[in-house]
Amino acid sequence: MNTLTDNTIMLKVKAGDLDKMSLLFERYHRPLYGFLYHMTYRREASEDMVQTVFYKMLKYRYTFTGEGEFVHWMYSIARNVLKDSARKSKLPMQQESVDDMADRIGGGTPADGQLEKKQAHRELHNAMARLNEDQREVLTLSRFQELKHQEIAKILNITEGAVKVRVHRAMQELKEIYVKMER
Secondary structure (H helix, E strand, O other): OOOOOHHHHHHHHHOOOHHHHHHHHHHHHHHHHHHHHHHHOOHHHHHHHHHHHHHHHHHOHHHOOOOOOHHHHHHHHHHHHHHHHHHHOOOOOOOOOHHHHHHHHOOOOOOOOOHHHHHHHHHHHHHHHOOOHHHHHHHHHHHHOOOOHHHHHHHHOOOHHHHHHHHHHHHHHHHHHHHHHHO
16 A cells, blocks of 8 residues: 555545545655754644644645645645744744754764764754755755755746755855854
8 A cells, every 4th residue: 555656645535535644644744844843943843833734735635636746735735834833933943952853853863972973963953043944945855855956846836947046055055154153
């Protein structure tokens, strides 16, 4: 059953087989959490937003046509949930330890006893937090979620060329922030 494509599963959910949503949840709850966490740096809020994304996918399942990729539709919903959450909550971003973050998002935990690697992760985390929301979003999608520029273009509703430019500029800005932090 796990060999079904995401689109096929979502079309089954759309047709009323709501139990199939658990397959999509198993596949995507961690990547969604990682995306939302990198955008907010708030653990509990990110967990809540993941639940909201899956609720909205069920609620608005009739809008899924199957013509595009499921993941594009899902991340579009996640972006809307993120924007709604930002409008409702003006809470400052909360920092958590890099080890905690890596464990929760499944992004590869730093090796035990390797202080240098932990420090590098911490510095990258702090530099990412200093980027503006658009820059952080495009880098999170491209580097942490490992989506192709074409996929990001569909999610953000912009051209592939615009994605390439945004990723390049965000990487340049991240590099500048990182260098300033080392001084």
